[in-house]
Amino acid sequence: MNEPLDVKIDWDRCMGSGNCVFWAPQTFDLSEDGHAVVIDASATDEERLRIAAEGCPVGAISLWRGGVELPAGEES
Ligand code: SF4
Numbered sequence: 371m372n373e374p375l376d377v378k379i380d381w382d383r384c385m386g387s388g389n390c391v392f393w394a395p396q397t398f399d400l401s402e403d404g405h406a407v408v409i410d411a412s413a414t415d416e417e418r419l420r421i422a423a424e425g426c427p428v429g430a431i432s433l434w435r436g437g438v439e440l441p442a443g444e445e446s
Contacts, residue, residue, distance in 0.1 A: 372416075372435065373435050373436050374411065374412050374435075375411055375412075375416055375419060375433050375434065375435055375440075376411055376433070376434040376435070377397060377398075377408045377411040377419060377423075377431065377432075377433060377434075378408070378431070378432045378433075378434060379398075379405070379406050379407065379408060379430055379431055379432075380430040380431075380432070381405050381430075383428045383429065383430035384405050384406050384426075384428065384430040385404075385427075385428055386400060386404035386405060386406065387426070387427055387428075388400055388406075389422070389425045389426055389427060390406050390422045390423075390425070390426055390431060391406065392425075393418060393421055393422035393425055394413075394414040394418055394419060394421075394422045396409075396410060396413035396414055397409065397410055397411055397413050397414040397419065397422070398422065406430070406431075419433060420433065423442065424442060429442075
């Protein structure tokens with residue numbers, strides 16, 4: 371079985387569009403200062419996390435497994 375994914379958000383890039391919250395509301399939330407925050411990386415299945423990451427308009431979301439960043443669009 372695959373190790374669970376880690377989800378990271380680059381706050382220097384995030385501009386609070388909320389797309390990630392739309393795609394995966396159990397994993398992402400918007401903080402009061404307008405940044406997305408990860409509330410529970412494991413609450414959304416991997417395929418949908420990839421959609422959320424690819425749907426970020428500024429590419430602020432990265433997915434990691436075992437300390438290694440997954441290339442965008444990689445199938446596992
Ligand atoms: S989709 Fe990207 S820019 Fe929009 S809130 Fe989420 S991380 Fe931030």
